[in-house]
Amino acid sequence: MIQDNLLLVLCLLFVISILTMLSSKLKIAYPIFLVIGGLLISLIPGIPRIALQPDLVFLIFLPPLLYAAAWNTSWNDFWKYRRPISLLGFGLVIFTSAAVAWISKALIPDFSLACGFLLGGIISPPDAVAATSVLAGLKVPKQITTILEGESLVNDAASLIVFRFALAAVVTGQFNIWDATQTFFVVAIAGILIGLAIANIAYVIHRYFPTTPAIDAAFTLITPYIMYFTAEHFHVSGVLAVVAGGLFLTYRSQDIFSYDARIQVLGLWDTLVFLLNGVVFIMIGLQLPGIIKGMENYSVGQAISYAIVISLATIVIRIAWMFPGAYLPRILFKRIREKETKPTWQGVLLTGWSGMRGVVSLASALAVPLTLANDKAFPHRNLILFITFVVILFTLVLQGLSLKPMIRWLKIRGDEKDAENMQALDMRLRLANAVLAYIDDRYANEIETNDTYKRVRDRYARMIEITQKKLDTREMTEEEKNFLPHYRQMLLELVQIRRRELNHFRHTNTFSEELIREREYELDLEEARLRG
Incomplete structure (x- = not known):
């Protein structure tokens, strides 16, 4: 077991650091590189077999990774694009699960519809880290990255709920669509409420209790686990609890952290998220030998053919959902046409192509029990595991590596740069004006009598002059253009x-x-x- 072998863990962390540096040198997104690296390492003779325990992922890795993703998401952007995010995070997950269920039932002999929904629930959610990491170095419109990040925050919850219902149907042989629908909404809404309740408690502690930067940093590590465990204890969505609580606290972060606490918290979380992401992605690659070894009733060739067909199906299903989801609401509702800008077909296609799967899918597959309620072997468990692994590898490598040439082919450009530069100039101007007004009001006498005060005022006055010229796009001398950089x-x-x-x-x-x-x-x- 990985948790019992400290030396193995340290070696794994060392390899992750080396592979990440190498991926940066080769300009390949590190999740892709780590999965391939783990796969190659697993094929080396004599390498110890490392089992990825699903409980370890759900209880140790998932809460902080979701919390960090929520913390780095703008609530305003998330709310602005709530309609497309909901359509992808909930609608597409359910649609993918149903489509994969029917395809796998038709494709694989003796594969029941319940097993198909189970497989669909496992492989339906794209991975949050994979999408953002792969797109990080590419110039794409901010709207696309915001929607993908927002989708990844909520689709894990939807897929895990589908997974639970399908698993119960396979184990017990009973399924009621109406009860499942009601339970779905109860589980989701209750999870959100629990997350917000705990987030408010955390807010009060950070804001009004005599904490230190170290205590603040430690408490941010504890908070997502409290949210997740509390929600799961009441059998509701721990994922949505962490996401809702994380979004609330990031929105109020300016009220609860001092400057030194904020610096310490950000540094801690950057390191933690890097290590956790590295471990889970390299562990995906290391799972292959154990998965293949468990293939008893199917040849590897059969399993690969099934997996490739289903992998292609997940890609096609996502793209097929994207275009009606992007344009049909605009056709049906005038309010949407008036409020939202029309998405380009290139942006819709790119968003559809960015559905890389990741660790939540593999952890869900590993969480499938070995036996049914009557102690019989769980049907097709090893095949479900293998198909899940191939879907992750297929989508992560194929789609991840092809994103850059696709962006070039579609001629997609992140055109917000100029607007962001103008916003940065406007912000600088407003801040400098506020400072200048304060200095003139509060230190007027000192400015008249003390050169040090006057030099500070002159510096901000000069900054305002140069910034205003840039905003007005007037001709500037070379000296003025180079003043601030120099x-x-x-x-x-x-x-x-x-x-x-x-x-x-x-x-x-x-x-x-x-x-x-x-x-x-x-x-x-x-x-x-x-x-x-």
């Missing part, structure tokens, strides 16, 4: 000069180590601000 470069050089002096102080024992570290931290903050 000024920033000078400040960075001054930071390095101070770093060298601190290093000299450390080697000559001129000052205490504690004092030197405090000054280093101040320089780190200053450099982060300048480079940001």
Whole structure:
């Protein structure tokens, strides 16, 4: 077991770090590289077999990964695109599950419709990390990435609910569509309410209790687990609890964290998310030998043919859903036509092509029990596992690697850059104006009598002048165009000069180590601000 072998875990983390650096060098999204790397490592003779326990994924990995994804999602953007996100996160999951159920029943001998829905529920949700990681280095419209990230936050919940119903139908042999529909909404709504309730408690603790940056950071690690475990205890959606709570807290984050707590929390979560994502993706690749070994009633050739057909079907089903989902509501409802801009067919196609599967699918497949209620072997369990693995590998590698040439072929460009630059200039202008107004009101006498105060005021006045010219798109002299970049470069050089002096102080024992570290931290903050 992975949790019993510390050396194996450390080696795994080392390999993940090396492969991630190599993927960055080769400009390949690291989830793709890690899955392929894990697959190749698993084929090396003598490599210990590592079993990915579904409970480990659902209880250890899933809550923090979902919480981090929710934390990095803008609530305003999420709400703005709630209609397409809901259509993909809930509608497409149910549609995919039903379509895969009928296709697999027709394709695989003795494969029941209940087993088909089980397989459909397992492979229906695209992976949040895979989509955002693959698209991170590509210039695509922000609307597409926002919809994909929002979809990935809610589709895990929908797929796991479908999975539970289908699993119950296979195990017990009974299924009632009306009861299942009612339970679906109860499970989803109750999960959201529990997540929001715990998020409000966390908000009160962060805001009004005497916490420190370390306590704030630790509490952010605990919060998603509390949300998930509480919801699961009451047999409702732990996924939606974490997502709802994470979205609420990120919306109120400016009220609950001090500057040093925010820096510490962000650094902690960046490291944690990197390690967790790396582990789950490389573990996907490492599962293949164990999955193939469990194939008893089917030849590998048969299983591969079934898996490829179903993999292609999941891609086609998603694209087939995308176009009616994007355009039919516009045709039927005037309000949608008036409120929302018309999506381009290229953007709709790209969104449809970006449905890479990931760790939740594999964890769900591994969670299928070995036996039924009557102690008979669970039908087609090993085949379901194998098909799930191939769907993950097929969609992640094929779609992930083809996204860049597809974007080039479709001539899709992230055209928000100019608008974002203008917004950044506008923000800089407003902030500088606010500072200048405050200085003139609060320190008018000091400005008249003290050159230091006057220089600060002159710097902001100069910033306002240059920014206003950029916004007005007037002709600027070369000196004016280069003022801020050169000024920033000078400040960075001054930071390095101070770093060298601190290093000299450390080697000559001129000052205490504690004092030197405090000054280093101040320089780190200053450099982060300048480079940001």
